Amino acid sequence: MSAIEEDRMFVTALARGLALLAAWRPEDGALGNQELASRTGLPKSTVSRLGHTLLATGHLRQDAAGGYRLGPATLALAATAMAGHDMRRAVAPRMQAFAREHGVSTSLGIRDGTDIVYLETCRSPARVSVQLNVGSRVPLATTAIGRALYAGLDTSEREQLDGALAQRYGSRWASLKASLAQACHDWQTTGFTASFGDYEADVMAVGIALRPLAAGQPTLCLNASGPLFSFDESTMKKDIAPALVALGQCLGA
Amino acid sequence: MSAIEEDRMFVTALARGLALLAAWRPEDGALGNQELASRTGLPKSTVSRLGHTLLATGHLRQDAAGGYRLGPATLALAATAMAGHDMRRAVAPRMQAFAREHGVSTSLGIRDGTDIVYLETCRSPARVSVQLNVGSRVPLATTAIGRALYAGLDTSEREQLDGALAQRYGSRWASLKASLAQACHDWQTTGFTASFGDYEADVMAVGIALRPLAAGQPTLCLNASGPLFSFDESTMKKDIAPALVALGQCLGA
């Protein structure tokens, strides 16, 4: 199948509809057509038609003011997808214990495009801690958890991701690529990756990739993070990171 | 906009792709094209093209043997959808306490077509209990939880649902309709609905609808269920159902 012919199999209308569903963030209330068009880059009339379709299928619902929200069919799909994932259910109690024991916040993430999406989050017991929410997205390239995922990919997957990152970041890609190369080196030598103020100025984080249990399974990643005033670089490297690496080994066994 | 013109706005390709994603059940391993074609009624080549597209978008992934599973993009959407739903997070601890206190299993459900999908489940502490799983589907018409949802709908919604149920059940619809009418009556007089062996011969269940907090929000529903040998009809009606009704009032306040 040549590259030209591959385009024949790709159903653009379907991909566009899914891109529309992906426009929502967990903290969003209702979104209107204008906002959706802006977020997706699709023409307004296309948004209107796709929105109409997704309303009919139940994947969107409309509130009293006419704004769209994710609907029951999306929730039903969500429940199925989450339930089918044993890893998340197995990991959550361990993450909770880790957060409690070390006073950090931990998150389990999965890659979506050039972001990481949090599948599970456990907050530090400390009063002031890093705010994390299930469903939130963070950029893969500048976060510890994203760097861990990157470092844990095999060569062909990484090359693909490089293409997507280059497209997203343009002229900034060169310096980001260098920091990702450093992350790979860190991963090889220490077993973890770090982001000390790279994404958020006052957030210290370390991350690990979790080895897939079988070929074809998506790589998941785990982080531990805390505020700068409670965790300096030395503490992250000497205390938190080794404990996280040990947790990862425990989970991957 | 007339009925003929409404068809112009409906994007069939999108709806078909979403129907393909909805073919998965939580207990499914990988599914092949043949099985997907059988479940969805779509031609094999259509399944192949849509599957190819969903693989490219990340909504499906392929395992080593070539079978499809729900992929990272679906999980990311799932995390967003679940996180955006405050109700589920608020209700789960209450459900857990209820299950422990009364020795029943409880589930929170949402309507998807003519089924109920479980969003949250809490199992009885008893060794032998009703097996419930997040993401599982049960028929709306024969379960306590489904009957509660039905009874909690307003008239126009119920008429729409009647149409879908009539289509699904054909000649069996007449007797099912009668039992749903009885459920509505029960709901009006007692505040709960019941299914004593109607869906599963040895399962006793009662259900309630949870009033939406705002117009346009989907109706959720809650049940409590236990095995026949531990719970007779009298116990369900006198002990479990009133406690469930009280829980519902507490949550809806």
Next chain:
DNA sequence: TAGCTAATTCCGCATTGCGGAATTGCGTTT
């Protein structure tokens, strides 16, 4: 190797999805 079944690709076709323009709807201001 032959046979069988699942999965994929081909390709002619027509209808479906497209999007700019026009229209409608709604809220705010004068």
Next chain:
DNA sequence: AAACGCAATTCCGCAATGCGGAATTAGCTA
């Protein structure tokens, strides 16, 4: 009440996109 501005929806001509039966390829088993 009318005017205005902006969001949302609908229209409609068009062509390319999505379709599905048939052919081909791939993979597994006897």
